[in-house]
Amino acid sequence: MQYLPNILFVVVLLIGTGYFAKNVGKLRRNILLGKDTDVSDDRPTRWRNMLRIAFGQSKMVVRPVAGLLHVIVYVGFVIINIEVLEIVIDGIFGTHRVFSGLGPVYDFLIASFEILAFLVIISVVAFWVRRNIIKLQRFLKPEMKGWPKKDGNLILYIELVLMFLFLTMNAADFRLQQLGAEHYLQAGSFPVSQYISNWFIGMDIPSLIFLERTAWWLHIVGILFFLNYLYFSKHLHILLAFPNTFYGKLGPKGKFNNLEAVTREVKLMMNPNVDPFAAPDDAGDVPSKFGASDVMDLSWVQLLNAYTCTECGRCTSECPANQTGKKLSPRKIMMDTRDRLEEVGKILDANKGEFKEDGKQLLDDYITREELWACTSCNACVEACPVSIDPLSIIMDMRQYLVMEQSAAPSDLNNMMGNIENNGAPWPFNQMDRLNWSKES
Amino acid sequence: MTDTIKVPTMAEMFAAGEKPEVLFWVGCAGSFDDRAKRITKAFVKILNKAKISFAVLGTEESCTGDPAKRAGNEFLFQMQAVTNIEVLNAYEIQKIVTACPHCFNTIKNEYPGLGGSYEVVHHTQFLKELLKEGRIAMEGGTFKGKRITFHDPCYLGRANGVYEAPRELIRKLDAELVEMKSCKQRGLCCGAGGAQMFKEPEKGNKDVNIERTEQALETTPDIIAAGCPFCNTMMTDGVKHKEREADIKVMDIAELIAAAEDL
Numbered sequence: 007m008q009y010l011p012n013i014l015f016v017v018v019l020l021i022g023t024g025y026f027a028k029n030v031g032k033l034r035r036n037i038l039l040g041k042d043t044d045v046s047d048d049r050p051t052r053w054r055n056m057l058r059i060a061f062g063q064s065k066m067v068v069r070p071v072a073g074l075l076h077v078i079v080y081v082g083f084v085i086i087n088i089e090v091l092e093i094v095i096d097g098i099f100g101t102h103r104v105f106s107g108l109g110p111v112y113d114f115l116i117a118s119f120e121i122l123a124f125l126v127i128i129s130v131v132a133f134w135v136r137r138n139i140i141k142l143q144r145f146l147k148p149e150m151k152g153w154p155k156k157d158g159n160l161i162l163y164i165e166l167v168l169m170f171l172f173l174t175m176n177a178a179d180f181r182l183q184q185l186g187a188e189h190y191l192q193a194g195s196f197p198v199s200q201y202i203s204n205w206f207i208g209m210d211i212p213s214l215i216f217l218e219r220t221a222w223w224l225h226i227v228g229i230l231f232f233l234n235y236l237y238f239s240k241h242l243h244i245l246l247a248f249p250n251t252f253y254g255k256l257g258p259k260g261k262f263n264n265l266e267a268v269t270r271e272v273k274l275m276m277n278p279n280v281d282p283f284a285a286p287d288d289a290g291d292v293p294s295k296f297g298a299s300d301v302m303d304l305s306w307v308q309l310l311n312a313y314t315c316t317e318c319g320r321c322t323s324e325c326p327a328n329q330t331g332k333k334l335s336p337r338k339i340m341m342d343t344r345d346r347l348e349e350v351g352k353i354l355d356a357n358k359g360e361f362k363e364d365g366k367q368l369l370d371d372y373i374t375r376e377e378l379w380a381c382t383s384c385n386a387c388v389e390a391c392p393v394s395i396d397p398l399s400i401i402m403d404m405r406q407y408l409v410m411e412q413s414a415a416p417s418d419l420n421n422m423m424g425n426i427e428n429n430g431a432p433w434p435f436n437q438m439d440r441l442n443w444s445k446e447s
Numbered sequence: 448m449t450d451t452i453k454v455p456t457m458a459e460m461f462a463a464g465e466k467p468e469v470l471f472w473v474g475c476a477g478s479f480d481d482r483a484k485r486i487t488k489a490f491v492k493i494l495n496k497a498k499i500s501f502a503v504l505g506t507e508e509s510c511t512g513d514p515a516k517r518a519g520n521e522f523l524f525q526m527q528a529v530t531n532i533e534v535l536n537a538y539e540i541q542k543i544v545t546a547c548p549h550c551f552n553t554i555k556n557e558y559p560g561l562g563g564s565y566e567v568v569h570h571t572q573f574l575k576e577l578l579k580e581g582r583i584a585m586e587g588g589t590f591k592g593k594r595i596t597f598h599d600p601c602y603l604g605r606a607n608g609v610y611e612a613p614r615e616l617i618r619k620l621d622a623e624l625v626e627m628k629s630c631k632q633r634g635l636c637c638g639a640g641g642a643q644m645f646k647e648p649e650k651g652n653k654d655v656n657i658e659r660t661e662q663a664l665e666t667t668p669d670i671i672a673a674g675c676p677f678c679n680t681m682m683t684d685g686v687k688h689k690e691r692e693a694d695i696k697v698m699d700i701a702e703l704i705a706a707a708e709d710l
Binding site: 257263273327333380383385386390405407408418419435438439444 | 645
């Protein structure tokens with residue numbers, strides 16, 4: 007019976023991490039539904055981008071208030087993971103404050119966790135106020151109703167509860183240390199929870215131990231719950247921001263890829279010396295369709311983008327189309343892509359990994375043509391994203407599908423393209439008149 | 448104002464066995480749009496005055512394919528690109544200057560993958576270089592004390608990171624450079640990019656160019672400077688919409704310099 011807590015802890019830990027691992031597998035499978043794309047180039051720059059943008063939070067501070075609050079919560083979470091490590095070891099082996107042998111270093115660590123936990127509480131409250139009382143514009147867009155709104159608040163509540171549990175645990179521990187309770191050795195420094203511990207003066211040792219153990223258990227169970235909540239939440243970004251910034255677009259933002267399949271066709275067409283019938287039969291390489299109408303037509307990096315999006319809406323608030331009241335919202339493009347991908351994943355789950363047509367697709371069922379045609383390709387959304395998401399690339403791939411597969415461009419654009427084809431200019435002017443300006447006064 | 452300008456074509460130069468220092472890629476807007484033609488001429492006047500050896504393709508030039516690509520027509524884009532690259536490579540072009548950020552971006556970034564690699568510069572970068580090398584000298588005066596705000600073209604700024612060249616030229620005019628609330632990396636689009644120039648905008652509260660013009664007017668400028676023929680058109684329309692065309696001018700950087708030099 008003596009080892010019951012240890013066994014119980016190991017079981018809880020295995021369930022928590024096991025379920026998480028299972029969902030990570032699903033996540034990986036869904037992302038790899040996307041088309042292969044070569045992102046093996048320039049790894050030094052990619053590492054630098056990841057360190058600078060994800061680890062160093064360089065793009066978060068473009069908006070100083072949200073940036074500072076975010077940095078606090080981020081540092082708090084990274085650092086507090088060291089505490090989680092101690093909790094896991096203590097839980098498995100029945101030890102208490104196993105790192106306390108570090109002496110003054112341990113005091114410093116615990117003190118810094120406490121201060122960070124306190125700052126995290128303040129930041130989380132500020133975030134909640136921004137979302138629910140100040141009602142910042144970007145949290146009120148149509149795509150933010152229902153689950154996305156709830157999800158955002160739920161994360162804040164969980165973080166708040168976890169931090170309070172952590173401080174309560176320390177406060178009870180501190181009190182037990184003062185009382186010289188057995189097993190509760192003198193270790194750590196408690197700049198925040200010592201004040202909380204004042205509320206516990208007068209409680210006897212068994213009650214304090216009960217309080218400390220309850221907070222300890224709820225804290226670690228809460229962390230495991232939170233870990234598993236990630237998969238179902240926009241909060242996946244705390245993990246995926248790292249690979250996403252690594253695989254993010256390199257080079258100038260204005261550079262769009264040239265479709266290789268088209269290049270082959272064009273070269274065949276333009277070269278009079280090539281006998282098209284003698285061309286090697288490379289039908290296997292020709293894509294089944296141009297552009298994208300569903301998530302499987304996008305690249306896996308674009309799908310990774312969708313899972314990484316945390317719906318902060320910086321893209322949408324910088325988007326000129328959105329600012330002038332048009333339907334396009336780059337954030338919605340990413341949310342739609344993820345929602346559709348999740349839907350496809352569920353179909354795979356239900357059919358032993360096989361995809362069965364459900365009569366739906368990303369185009370029209372999620373993203374409307376009106377949204378796609380409102381984009382000015384100005385790259386404001388790409389610039390604004392703190393984690394290197396590229397909504398523009400999805401918009402452009404879907405436009406390619408509309409134009410090259412469906413010939414469904416707005417009629418004005420068809421006229422423009424007809425003019426380019428016939429006269430080499432988007433307007434109906436004769437190519438032979440191109441130099442007339444030099445003779446006009 | 449002098450009206451005679453010298454505009455040699457590549458074909459003429461080639462026939463004479465000469466090779467220009469730089470090819471001036473005029474672009475569709477610069478060739479056909481009445482407003483943009485004035486930018487083209489202003490730039491040529493500067494080139495003439497500085498005695499720069501340049502040439503244009505003239506009737507051998509064609510659309511780069513930028514609006515086709517951004518509209519989703521990759522086939523048409525690549526047809527245009529390959530055709531243009533054949534012409535450029537045949538003339539062994541090495542350096543290209545253009546006053547259109549869309550042509551600039553496409554030739555610089557998207558042509559190399561299709562066999563066309565050149566040194567491509569925007570005219571503001573080119574003029575900045577000429578100034579640095581002392582090949583043109585700018586005398587302020589005309590614009591002394593004027594408030595000028597610069598509208599960053601998306602395809603020059605955010606797309607290619609060119610923010611300073613146009614600003615440096617404006618400062619050299621002795622003018623007061625005032626920034627809009629959205630500028631540089633966070634500049635607001637004029638509303639014409641991504642082939643929007645050629646279609647009606649989607650339904651919304653207002654047009655993008657009106658929003659951008661309002662931002663520009665907040666700086667109480669005498670002149671709104673632009674570095675793109677499409678931005679120029681959009682901002683000019685915005686100023687007209689606000690009935691301010693009597694007191695606020697929309698001018699390309701090349702026009703500003705040509706005016707300062709009384710060309």
